[in-house]
Amino acid sequence: MGQFSQAIAEVEENLSQLLDEIRRLKYYIDTLEDENIRLKRQLCVIPNLDAGRIQKNAALIQKEAWENLDRLYQEGFHVCHIYFGEPLENVCLFCSAFLSKEG
Numbered sequence: 001m002g003q004f005s006q007a008i009a010e011v012e013e014n015l016s017q018l019l020d021e022i023r024r025l026k027y028y029i030d031t032l033e034d035e036n037i038r039l040k041r042q043l044c045v046i047p048n049l050d051a052g053r054i055q056k057n058a059a060l061i062q063k064e065a066w067e068n069l070d071r072l073y074q075e076g077f078h079v080c081h082i083y084f085g086e087p088l089e090n091v092c093l094f095c096s097a098f099l100s101k102e103g
Contacts, residue, residue: 073099
């Protein structure tokens with residue numbers, strides 16, 4: 001076997017080893033991705049006892065947020081998305097519609 005043939009045989013062997021390593025890495029990556037998905041799903045599971053507490057807390061936060069917006073409007077500031085936070089000079093139809101819709 002000549003030098004050129006031997007060099008090609010070595011390159012083929014190296015490529016074969018690289019391809020084997022790539023296959024192992026792809027399998028490892030697939031395994032990690034599956035585990036990641038499983039762990040994300042596990043984190044999203046909320047026990048029934050916690051679900052009620054979370055819903056109650058969310059309702060309380062929403063009520064407080066709504067009361068804060070209403071208070072801001074009563075203090076003379078816009079709560080509509082167009083002029084939010086700007087001083088209120090007259091009755092704003094956008095604010096009124098927003099507050100009546102949400103309230």
